[in-house]
Amino acid sequence: MLIGFICAPAQTEVRPPDGESRPRSIVISAPPKPVASPVAQQTVVSPQTPGATPRTVTADEKPEAARLSPAKIHTKITEVKRLLRSRPSLTAISSPALDYVTLAALQPETGQVHLLPLSKQSFLMRGNELSLITSLETPVQLRILRANGVNTAVTIFDKQGHSLVPLLVEFPIEKRGVFREVAYYTSAHPALLSSDLVKAGQTYVNTMVDLAAKRLHDRGKNISPNLVAIAKRLCIVEHTDHERFRQENRVALFEEIYSLYALNELDTYRYSVSSAGAGGMVQMIPWAYQLERRRHPGVGLNPDFVAGMQNHGNALEAMLLYMQDTWSELAANEDVKYALDQKLATEWELMAAGYNSNAAKLPGYIQRGGGAWRTLIPRETQIYLQIYRSFESLIPAKKRE
Numbered sequence: 057m058l059i060g061f062i063c064a065p066a067q068t069e070v071r072p073p074d075g076e077s078r079p080r081s082i083v084i085s086a087p088p089k090p091v092a093s094p095v096a097q098q099t100v101v102s103p104q105t106p107g108a109t110p111r112t113v114t115a116d117e118k119p120e121a122a123r124l125s126p127a128k129i130h131t132k133i134t135e136v137k138r139l140l141r142s143r144p145s146l147t148a149i150s151s152p153a154l155d156y157v158t159l160a161a162l163q164p165e166t167g168q169v170h171l172l173p174l175s176k177q178s179f180l181m182r183g184n185e186l187s188l189i190t191s192l193e194t195p196v197q198l199r200i201l202r203a204n205g206v207n208t209a210v211t212i213f214d215k216q217g218h219s220l221v222p223l224l225v226e227f228p229i230e231k232r233g234v235f236r237e238v239a240y241y242t243s244a245h246p247a248l249l250s251s252d253l254v255k256a257g258q259t260y261v262n263t264m265v266d267l268a269a270k271r272l273h274d275r276g277k278n279i280s281p282n283l284v285a286i287a288k289r290l291c292i293v294e295h296t297d298h299e300r301f302r303q304e305n306r307v308a309l310f311e312e313i314y315s316l317y318a319l320n321e322l323d324t325y326r327y328s329v330s331s332a333g334a335g336g337m338v339q340m341i342p343w344a345y346q347l348e349r350r351r352h353p354g355v356g357l358n359p360d361f362v363a364g365m366q367n368h369g370n371a372l373e374a375m376l377l378y379m380q381d382t383w384s385e386l387a388a389n390e391d392v393k394y395a396l397d398q399k400l401a402t403e404w405e406l407m408a409a410g411y412n413s414n415a416a417k418l419p420g421y422i423q424r425g426g427g428a429w430r431t432l433i434p435r436e437t438q439i440y441l442q443i444y445r446s447f448e449s450l451i452p453a454k455k456r457e
Contacts, residue, residue: 123249123250123252124164124221124248124250125250125252126250126252126253126256126318129223129248129253129319132162132169132223133223133224133242133319135169136160136169136223136224137224137240139160139169140158140160140171140224140226140240141240153228154176154228154230154233154235155175155176155177156173156174156175156176156228157173157174157175157176157179157225157226157227157228158171158172158173158174158225158226159171159172159173159174159179159198159210159212159222159224159225159226160172160222160223160224160225160226161190161196161212161220161221161222161223162220162221162223163194163214163218163220163221164219164220164221165218168192169223170190170191170192170194170196170220171190171191172188172190172191172196172198172212174186174188174198176227178200179200179203179208179225180200180203180205180208181200181203182200182201182202182203183199183200184199184200184203185197185198185199185200186198186199194214195214195215196212196213196214196215196220197212197213197214198210198211198212199211199212201246202243204243205227205327206225206227206239206241206243206327207241207243207316207327207328208225208243209243209244209245209246210222210243210245211245211246211247212247219247220247221245221247221248222242222243222245222247222248223242223248224240224241224242225239225240225241225242225243226238226239226240227239227240227241229327239326239327240323241320241323241326241327242316242319242320243316243319244312244313244315244316244319248315248319249311249312249315253314253315253318253319254311254314254315254318256318257313257314257315257316257317257318257319258314260317260318260321261288261291261292261314261317262288264368264369264372265284265287265288265291265372265376266284267369268369268372268373268375268376269284269376271369271373272355272373272376272377275354275355275356276354277352277355277377277380278380279376279377279379279380280380280383282403282404283376283379283380283383283407284376286379286403286404286407286408287372287375287376287379289404289408289444289447289448290338290375290408290411290444291317291337291338292310292313292314292447293408293440293443293444293447294337294338294339295313295316295325295328295339296309296310296313296443296447297309298436298439298443301439301442301443301446306446306450307450307451310447310450310451322367322368324337324368325337326366335361335362335365335366336365336366336368336371337365337368337371337372338365338371338372338374338375340365340371340374340375340378342361344378345357345361345364345365345374346361347378348374348377348378348381349374351377351381352377355373355377357370357373357374358370378411379407379411382407382410382411382415383403383406383407385415386406386407386410386415386418386419389419391419391420391422391423392406392418392419392422394422395422395429398427400422400426400427400429401422401429404444405430405441405444406418408440408441408444409433409437409440409441412436412437412440413433413434413436413437417433418433421433
């Protein structure tokens with residue numbers, strides 16, 4: 057997740073940092089040192105072979121009867137969150153407790169919710185397999201499929217081979233060993249995935265982007281319909297891991313991102329921060345966000361960058377304003393006009409490349425490279441365009457919209 061972009065503004069303003077593209081490393085907190093769990097009985101059974109990639113389960117591979125509806129999932133998540141928050145307050149959390157997370161999982165056959173406390177280190181070890189005893193004294197086998205902070209995906213099976221459905225993780229957030237907040241998040245666990253969940257995520261993204269565009273229109277800021285459509289795609293492309301894109305089923309990967317939006321809605325990617333400081337749903341860097349605030353003071357973007365990025369509505373307004381400003385400047389450039397007229401570049405390519413890297417450099421790439429301008433942009437941005445193109449070809453527009 058990424059973003060180091062901006063066009064050269066018309067007035068004299070501070071220019072962006074020299075870095076051409078944003079690093080794609082997502083950081084929540086470093087894995088803590090191992091500590092024995094005071095609650096759960098756990099034994100490491102056998103981690104996967106290093107470098108092995110768990111197979112991604114697509115939304116349509118499980119029997120229809122085995123899937124929970126999005127509405128049912130949300131109801132259960134709300135109940136579980138209430139249950140976890142009703143326990144002793146974590147506002148004055150002690151240092152050892154920072155090293156533990158609690159998973160909540162549903163047993164579909166009984167409707168019971170099992171709690172599984174375990175160390176963060178175990179939780180954040182990809183391929184790790186643990187034998188645990190749940191809060192209801194049920195022996196289960198937990199496997200870590202993908203380790204990524206609060207967005208860690210797992211499978212849970214009891215001794216009879218029945219799957220428990222992971223619903224929520226309670227994850228203490230710390231910064232340099234100091235407690236900040238408790239995160240409650242739902243990853244795209246295979247037991248949750250369904251085609252209905254994907255559709256719910258598509259509806260969420262499309263609705264949120266459309267509402268942001270409407271609010272801007274009501275304040276006198278018109279966003280091109282083409283840019284609104286591109287923004288909807290970027291909400292997926294931004295969160296597509298490059299390594300997984302190269303190695304895994306791409307349709308399943310795109311559907312997983314939509315599923316995350318459906319499962320977490322307003323909290324989706326709340327805790328996603330790149331090493332360049334880009335955050336949240338739209339992965340905008342602080343410099344670009346403050347520029348849009350200065351350019352459009354009447355819009356009322358939140359002055360606090362972190363809070364502004366965590367609020368999807370506010371973040372999308374900033375994203376759309378940036379895209380419109382960037383495109384207006386690019387479209388006025390003679391080299392860009394020539395590239396568009398001669399079909400050496402398309403609007404979506406230039407806009408996506410400008411969002412991922414430094415839009416002000418695109419005219420120079422076109423001037424020097426002509427039809428080969430794509431070979432001059434940063435390597436990460438080249439992959440970014442590949443992801444966008446793959447998304448366009450694999451996720452039909454009718455289904456997407």
